[in-house]
Amino acid sequence: EVQLVESGGGLVKPGGSLRLSCAASGFTFSSYSMNWVRQAPGKGLEWVSSISSSSSYIYYADSVKGRFTISRDNAKNSLYLQMNSLRAEDTAVYYCARCRKEGGGSCYSDYWGQGTLVTVSS
C-alpha cells in the first residue's frame, strides 16, 4: 500500500524557516518524481514544487522560488521541503504527492499524504 506521511509543520514567525519531510513507503520511491502542493485555509490547491526521481530536474512556483528548496534522499525514501523567509501568505496545509507518468505523458498526482499545517504568524 502506497503511503506518504508528512511531518515538520508548525507555527513559525514571519521571516523564519521550517523543514518539511515526507516519508514514503509501499512503492519504489527512487523511481518516481514527487510534488509538493499546498492549500491555504479555506482555499484551493496550489502547486509548489516538483523534483524528478534522481533530483536531476527541479521546478518551483514563482511564489516560492528563491525561498524554498525541494530535495530528496532515495536511500531514506524521503522527500523534503526547506522553507526560508516565510511569509504570512505561506500559511497552508502542505501535501506531498507522488507523480505518475504514463506513455510519455505528463505527470498526475496519484497518491497524496495527509498534509502538514504550516502557520506563519507573529
Add this chain to the structure above:
Amino acid sequence: EIVLTQSPDFQSVTPKEKVTITCRASQSIGSSLHWYQQKPDQSPKLLIKYASQSFSGVPSRFSGSGSGTDFTLTINSLEAEDAATYYCHQSSSLPQTFGQGTRLEIK
C-alpha cells in the same frame, strides 16, 4: 501560466441526480487534465487521469471527457458520499495549475 476555470463554483444536488462539472483551460493542454475529489479535512484523491481515464478503484459513476481546452467531469446517479469539492489540474506545462474548485452539496 495556464488558467483553469471551473463551473459552477457550487452546486446543490439531490441523490441519484446526474452532475456535470466543466473545466476550461486558457490554452490547449491536449489531454493533460486530471480530476480530484477532496472531502472536508481530507487530502485530495485522484478520480480521472488524462481527461478520460478512470483511476483504479474509482466508482464507475465518475467519468471524464474532453481535450484541448474544454473538459467535463460527470457523476452519474449521485450518492450522498459524493459531497465534496472537485478540482481539475493541468500538467501540460509549468507551473502546474488547478481550477478553483467546485463544491457539491447533497440536499
